Amino acid sequence: MAWLHTWVGLVLGWLLYAIFVTGTSAYYQEEITQWMTPEIGSAAVASDKSFAAAADWVQHKAPDAQEWSIFLAGKRAPGLQLYWTNGPDAPADAPTEARLDRQGREVKARETQGGYFLYRFHYDLHYINWYWARWLVGIAAMAMLVAILSGIITHKKIITDYFMLRLGKGQRSWLDVHNASSVLFLPFVLMMTYTGLVSLATHYMPWGIAANYADTEKFYAAAFPYPSPPEKTGAAKLAPIGPMVAAAERNWGMAAGGVRVLNPGDRSAQVIVSSGVDGNMSARPRSLTFDGATGRLVSAHDPSGAATATEGVMIGLHAGRYAQPILRGLYFLSGIAGCVMIASGLILWTVKRRPRLADPDKPHFGFQLVEKLNIGAIVGLPLGIAIYFLANRLLPVGLAGRGDWEIDSLFLAWLAAFIWAAVRPSPRAWAETTAVTVLLFAAVPIVSALTTGRNLFHSIAAGEWIFAGFDLAMLALAAGFWTAHRRIVRRARGAAEGRRPQRNTAPA
Amino acid sequence: MAKAAGKSVRANRRDVALRTVAAVPLNYALTALATIFVARILPGSPAQASIGATTLCFAIFAVVAMLCFTVQSVGKLWLTMIGAGLAFALADWLLVLTGGRL
Numbered sequence: 001m002a003w004l005h006t007w008v009g010l011v012l013g014w015l016l017y018a019i020f021v022t023g024t025s026a027y028y029q030e031e032i033t034q035w036m037t038p039e040i041g042s043a044a045v046a047s048d049k050s051f052a053a054a055a056d057w058v059q060h061k062a063p064d065a066q067e068w069s070i071f072l073a074g075k076r077a078p079g080l081q082l083y084w085t086n087g088p089d090a091p092a093d094a095p096t097e098a099r100l101d102r103q104g105r106e107v108k109a110r111e112t113q114g115g116y117f118l119y120r121f122h123y124d125l126h127y128i129n130w131y132w133a134r135w136l137v138g139i140a141a142m143a144m145l146v147a148i149l150s151g152i153i154t155h156k157k158i159i160t161d162y163f164m165l166r167l168g169k170g171q172r173s174w175l176d177v178h179n180a181s182s183v184l185f186l187p188f189v190l191m192m193t194y195t196g197l198v199s200l201a202t203h204y205m206p207w208g209i210a211a212n213y214a215d216t217e218k219f220y221a222a223a224f225p226y227p228s229p230p231e232k233t234g235a236a237k238l239a240p241i242g243p244m245v246a247a248a249e250r251n252w253g254m255a256a257g258g259v260r261v262l263n264p265g266d267r268s269a270q271v272i273v274s275s276g277v278d279g280n281m282s283a284r285p286r287s288l289t290f291d292g293a294t295g296r297l298v299s300a301h302d303p304s305g306a307a308t309a310t311e312g313v314m315i316g317l318h319a320g321r322y323a324q325p326i327l328r329g330l331y332f333l334s335g336i337a338g339c340v341m342i343a344s345g346l347i348l349w350t351v352k353r354r355p356r357l358a359d360p361d362k363p364h365f366g367f368q369l370v371e372k373l374n375i376g377a378i379v380g381l382p383l384g385i386a387i388y389f390l391a392n393r394l395l396p397v398g399l400a401g402r403g404d405w406e407i408d409s410l411f412l413a414w415l416a417a418f419i420w421a422a423v424r425p426s427p428r429a430w431a432e433t434t435a436v437t438v439l440l441f442a443a444v445p446i447v448s449a450l451t452t453g454r455n456l457f458h459s460i461a462a463g464e465w466i467f468a469g470f471d472l473a474m475l476a477l478a479a480g481f482w483t484a485h486r487r488i489v490r491r492a493r494g495a496a497e498g499r500r501p502q503r504n505t506a507p508a
Numbered sequence: 509m510a511k512a513a514g515k516s517v518r519a520n521r522r523d524v525a526l527r528t529v530a531a532v533p534l535n536y537a538l539t540a541l542a543t544i545f546v547a548r549i550l551p552g553s554p555a556q557a558s559i560g561a562t563t564l565c566f567a568i569f570a571v572v573a574m575l576c577f578t579v580q581s582v583g584k585l586w587l588t589m590i591g592a593g594l595a596f597a598l599a600d601w602l603l604v605l606t607g608g609r610l
Contacts, residue, residue, distance in 0.1 A: 142566065142569065142570070145566065145570050146570050146573045146574060149570055149574060150574050153574070194566060194567075197566045198563055198566070201562045201563060201565070201566070202562060204566075205539070205540065205543055205565045205566075207540040207541075207543050207544050207547075208543045208544070208547045208558045208561040208562035209547075209558045209562070210544070211543070211544040211545075211547035211557075211558060211561070211600070211604070212547055212548070212558050212609060212610060213554065213558070213609055214610065215610065218610050219554075219555055219558060219610075222554070222555040223555045223559065305552060305553065305555070305556040305559075306552065306556065306560070307552070307556040307557070307558075307559040307560035307563065308555075308556065308559055310560070310563060311559050311563050314563065
């Protein structure tokens with residue numbers, strides 16, 4: 001089964017690496033978005049006050065709206081997201097969404113997809129239809145699950161390898177890095193792979209629903225109720241939202257994450273308060289429905305079935321939204337270890353085959369292709385992400401379609417890395433792309449300080465830990481790629497010196 | 509000698525191809541039929557049974573995929589999978605016919 005691991009790993013490794021890198025970044029999705037919208041302050045406000053302020057705002061902005069939804073993506077969220085459905089008399093181009101800060105003021109931040117884009121890319125990819133993208137991601141994840149399980153079964157020395165890391169020994173070291181990062185974090189990667197599949201389970205396996213439901217809508221209505229606005233019965237003032245949110249939070253003992261108001265300003269109004277994404281390990285929210293005119297509790301929805309609870313906790317474990325700072329840090333580091341596992345496995349494929357080449361200076365096409373794709377994929381994506389952050393600071397704030405430009409910048413830089421790898425000799429391309437990545441990550445805090453007036457020292461002094469932490473993370477990434485770059489240069493020099501005597505004997 | 513080696517390489521490739529087809533598309537069909545079966549027989553509300561079966565299906569798929577590359581005979585593998593698939597299909601059909609769907 002070893003050949004299965006090698007070849008499945010090679011073919012799907014590049015995609016899995018991209019999924020792991022962007023998925024790992026998603027553990028700091030809210031912080032990345034906060035950094036990418038430096039106009040928004042990060043002051044914390046109690047969520048019932050935030051929701052009440054947001055409700056006041058939308059009441060003024062869209063008095064005839066038939067429905068509002070106000071979302072707060074947890075305690076770490078930089079602000080609230082609002083959506084509403086306008087009344088029938090509203091012009092067709094009237095706005096239907098807005099971002100507010102936690103005091104309920106509309107945010108005029110630069111247009112960006114922020115950390116959300118990296119999160120979505122990790123299962124929807126980009127530039128291709130999301131439906132097929134999810135299938136590609138699912139096939140890669142399933143292949144990984146089978147590779148891990150078969151690896152555990154066939155691995156004879158799993159305990160010994162657990163404690164084995166011999167650095168500076170060429171191929172043996174790459175194998176050790178691959179084994180150490182795989183085995184040490186195996187439970188994590190196994191958990192992430194299975195729960196990732198469960199997160200999109202109905203996409204891959206709709207037959208479990210089809211077994212009991214001829215009409216899929218009925219399944220969703222039963223499992224995840226989402227009522228539509230009832231018939232209107234006459235004007236009535238909407239009761240204050242704040243006390244309803246506070247009552248719901250007292251009831252659950254955790255913060256609210258969403259408020260939906262149906263028929264605001266009508267006697268039939270309903271206010272549905274949902275629990276926050278980070279209050280519970282399960283990803284499935286609870287909700288309470290209040291009468292909008294009187295503020296009285298009408299009904300409660302609690303996803304408490306055994307299967308729902310299991311599924312919800314699996315998805316919750318994957319997304320890690322419940323995680324407090326230390327656990328979140330561990331999630332992030334484990335994610336990095338997953339990236340190292342995949343990258344070292346891909347590199348190992350070439351390292352292992354290089355000595356067997358007829359002429360190591362002129363490898364055959366397949367070997368070259370893998371090596372070039374390795375450079376473009378392993379270094380190119382982090383390089384592109386650095387460009388994504390730089391583009392956020394450097395593109396004109398008023399540029400039309402700015403969010404898309406940031407994303408295009410990422411992919412253009414990634415493409416450039418592939419082209420660079422293709423046209424340069426591979427050892428040089430490794431050294432040069434890692435050097436550029438070091439410079440780009442190191443440039444992020446500097447460019448940010450020059451363009452926003454938020455520099456690292458000011459952020460630390462002001463206690464703006466998200467901005468300070470982001471800048472420090474960029475420097476840490478630069479240092480990480482610097483270490484890799486130094487090793488590559490030293491290795492290339494060592495290889496050149498090792499070959500020199502041979503060169504001298506050959507006729508020039 | 510070279511001819512024999514060539515033949516064994518070709519036989520090996522056919523073996524791998526047959527196992528791969530069994531492990532991926534055939535496995536998907538079998539897992540889908542098994543998932544329907546589990547969704548019909550799990551206790552609790554239909555929604556709970558559907559979610560439970562769907563959550564479990566990846567474990568079924570992964571185990572069957574591994575078996576496809578471990579069992580000795582490819583012929584037996586195909587026969588067993590088709591047989592199991594037909595049995596599940598018949599059971600699913602009877603369960604839906606007698607119990608109906610929402």
